Amino acid sequence: MTESLFFIFATMAIVSALTVVVTRNPIYSAVSLVITLFSLAGIFLLLEAYFLAVVQIIIYAGAIMVLFLFVIMLLNPGKEAKFLSLTDPRTLIVTLLSIAFIGMIFSLVSGSVNYIGEVMGSVEELGTTRNIGLTLFTKYLLPFEIASLLLLVALVGAVLMTKRNLR
Amino acid sequence: MIDFQIVPADFYLLLPEMVLSVGAMLLLFLELFLKGNKTVQQWTAFAIFVVALSLLLSQESSGATGFGMMVRSDLFGQFISAVVLIGGGLTVLLGKEYLVSREWHRGEYYSLLLFASVGMLFMVRGLDLLVIFLGLELLSISLYILVGYFRDRLFSNEAALKYLLLGAFASGFLLYGIAYTYGSYGTTNLNEIRTMGSPESMTFHWIGLSLILVGFSFKVALVPFHMWLPDVYQGAPTPVTGFMATTTKAAAFAAMLRILFYGFPADIAEWMPLFWFLSAVTMTVGNVIALQQSNLKRMLAYSAIAHAGYLMIGVTVGTETGAAGMLFYLLGYLFMNIGAFAVVQYFEGKDETRLDFESYAGLAKKHPLISLAMTLFMFALAGFPLTVGFTGKFYIFTTAINQGFVWLIVIAVLNSLISVYYYLRVVIYMYMKPLEEEIEFSPMELPAKVALTVCVYAVLHLGVLPGNFITLAREAVSAIF
Numbered sequence: 001m002t003e004s005l006f007f008i009f010a011t012m013a014i015v016s017a018l019t020v021v022v023t024r025n026p027i028y029s030a031v032s033l034v035i036t037l038f039s040l041a042g043i044f045l046l047l048e049a050y051f052l053a054v055v056q057i058i059i060y061a062g063a064i065m066v067l068f069l070f071v072i073m074l075l076n077p078g079k080e081a082k083f084l085s086l087t088d089p090r091t092l093i094v095t096l097l098s099i100a101f102i103g104m105i106f107s108l109v110s111g112s113v114n115y116i117g118e119v120m121g122s123v124e125e126l127g128t129t130r131n132i133g134l135t136l137f138t139k140y141l142l143p144f145e146i147a148s149l150l151l152l153v154a155l156v157g158a159v160l161m162t163k164r165n166l167r
Numbered sequence: 168m169i170d171f172q173i174v175p176a177d178f179y180l181l182l183p184e185m186v187l188s189v190g191a192m193l194l195l196f197l198e199l200f201l202k203g204n205k206t207v208q209q210w211t212a213f214a215i216f217v218v219a220l221s222l223l224l225s226q227e228s229s230g231a232t233g234f235g236m237m238v239r240s241d242l243f244g245q246f247i248s249a250v251v252l253i254g255g256g257l258t259v260l261l262g263k264e265y266l267v268s269r270e271w272h273r274g275e276y277y278s279l280l281l282f283a284s285v286g287m288l289f290m291v292r293g294l295d296l297l298v299i300f301l302g303l304e305l306l307s308i309s310l311y312i313l314v315g316y317f318r319d320r321l322f323s324n325e326a327a328l329k330y331l332l333l334g335a336f337a338s339g340f341l342l343y344g345i346a347y348t349y350g351s352y353g354t355t356n357l358n359e360i361r362t363m364g365s366p367e368s369m370t371f372h373w374i375g376l377s378l379i380l381v382g383f384s385f386k387v388a389l390v391p392f393h394m395w396l397p398d399v400y401q402g403a404p405t406p407v408t409g410f411m412a413t414t415t416k417a418a419a420f421a422a423m424l425r426i427l428f429y430g431f432p433a434d435i436a437e438w439m440p441l442f443w444f445l446s447a448v449t450m451t452v453g454n455v456i457a458l459q460q461s462n463l464k465r466m467l468a469y470s471a472i473a474h475a476g477y478l479m480i481g482v483t484v485g486t487e488t489g490a491a492g493m494l495f496y497l498l499g500y501l502f503m504n505i506g507a508f509a510v511v512q513y514f515e516g517k518d519e520t521r522l523d524f525e526s527y528a529g530l531a532k533k534h535p536l537i538s539l540a541m542t543l544f545m546f547a548l549a550g551f552p553l554t555v556g557f558t559g560k561f562y563i564f565t566t567a568i569n570q571g572f573v574w575l576i577v578i579a580v581l582n583s584l585i586s587v588y589y590y591l592r593v594v595i596y597m598y599m600k601p602l603e604e605e606i607e608f609s610p611m612e613l614p615a616k617v618a619l620t621v622c623v624y625a626v627l628h629l630g631v632l633p634g635n636f637i638t639l640a641r642e643a644v645s646a647i648f
Binding site for chain 1 (some may be wrong): 171192278304308311506
């Protein structure tokens with residue numbers, strides 16, 4: 001049951017991720033991205049990481065993607081120009097290299113893991129909101145604080161880059 | 168229940184980072200109230216760098232860890248952190264003139280330099296891959312903004328966008344690598360990884376480590392991950408370029424050394440052929456392309472790539488002395504490169520038209536002292552005796568030869584010979600060509616003069632009397648072995 005659900009979510013994630021890149025209409029890209037994020041949330045659920053799954057849906061698929069869609073609709077861009085042509089030797093080289101890379105990782109990984117299931121430790125303990133909060137504010141307190149500095153810098157940058165009449 | 172305690176000693180350990188970040192926020196506040204003359208901000212920023220440096224140096228380098236083994240205070244971290252903070256201080260001193268003449272003198276410049284330094288300190292002192300990654304991101308985001316600081320200039324925009332896109336891509340690689348490493352060890356803590364020795368899954372270990380290496384190769388610009396560097400160095404404000412070229416390289420190399428040598432000591436010998444190849448290709452490509460440049464900033468950018476190649480020799484050798492050589496070279500590189508960029512920024516003029524070799528023709532007659540300083544920096548970068556460029560290279564090269572890397576050093580020496588051509592071209596133009604047009608440069612302000620003098624002195628001192636600092640570098644690397 002879990003395994004078949006995993007394969008359904010994984011296929012959805014990969015197919016929609018490909019659609020994000022391949023389609024030439026930005027709106028389709030954005031909507032495909034939402035589907036990718038939903039499928040990932042599903043995989044998190046299967047791993048019993050309930051908190052992450054919910055956060056994934058609320059923040060990524062919800063807030064951020066809505067912003068994306070608003071910006072796309074406000075700017076109202078036309079269809080993207082085709083910039084990948086199959087006759088271009090560079091495209092071919094890049095495609096071949098990517099396929100080789102994926103194949104390499106796949107052949108290395110396929111023999112050595114179960115797709116899902118045996119995660120280290122008792123999973124039911126790890127994925128709950130309570131436990132995430134506890135680790136985040138004890139063991140990972142320092143990274144958490146550095147992340148807050150990171151956000152501050154990003155904020156400063158956004159203001160500096162976009163504010164009118166700065167001089 | 169999780170067994171975890173935070174004691175005052177943890178905060179003591181992080182004092183330099185805390186001073187820097189509080190200072191950065193203070194500068195943002197000052198920006199609200201200060202109108203007109205903003206010299207105060209320059210001095211505040213400089214004072215913050217000095218305070219952070221003295222706090223850092225006053226700490227015990229006992230290898231104490233803090234915040235549940237997230238950071239570690241050892242001599243290795245102190246050495247490179249000092250390089251970063253000195254570089255930041257020099258950049259603060261050099262920045263004002265440049266920004267004032269372009270009417271972009273704002274507190275954010277100093278604030279972002281401080282934030283970038285905080286990021287680098289975390290990269291260097293972090294003992295957990297997560298802290299190192301977050302430090303790297305803090306550094307990168309500050310740098311994206313600093314590179315695009317002149318937002319009304321197309322060159323600056325282009326540089327920032329390129330750096331942002333490629334940098335984000337590189338961060339992705341790094342993070343993916345960290346995830347795989349977590350998958351194979353069940354922890355991101357370098358100390359635990361080190362004590363664990365062998366991973367649960369060798370496959371994940373290999374994928375993880377190679378992706379981490381790709382991420383860092385982007386940051387230090389090893390060929391073939393160097394594509395972004397020339398455009399970014401050329402488009403960024405010149406003081407920022409000097410800052411990026413020296414401190415970022417030091418921090419990224421230090422983080423790489425700590426991850427490789429401290430976290431994965433067993434892998435160094437196995438990966439040696441790859442490091443060998445990266446080192447040889449990087450220095451050759453950097454030097455050969457630098458030969459064809461007519462723009463001085465671009466030439467120095469390719470020279471930065473070449474120097475990353477020389478530094479990789481230290482990783483290839485994989486011994487304590489090799490790493491010590493890298494540390495010493497990074498210290499010397501700080502002064503010679505920031506000095507060179509300081510001269511470039513003085514001569515390039517307000518509209519940045521005077522960046523080609525021709526505009527340096529005959530400058531020695533009118534500006535004998537600055538030309539002399541530039542000559543010294545060029546000689547140092549090329550590796551002439553009596554400068555730190557020579558002692559640094561000599562130390563790295565002899566270590567490599569002693570370990571039997573003869574062919575790599577043959578390539579490195581040939582590369583140094585190639586580089587003499589383009590470094591000395593600047594000197595030849597300054598001293599042996601007639602002055603083309605009379606241009607009045609406003610006299611250099613005091614802070615910039617001080618910074619330039621410090622660079623000249625350090626290049627000479629480390630070149631003539633390197634002993635103490637080499638010993639210090641050797642003690643420093645023993646902390647990560």
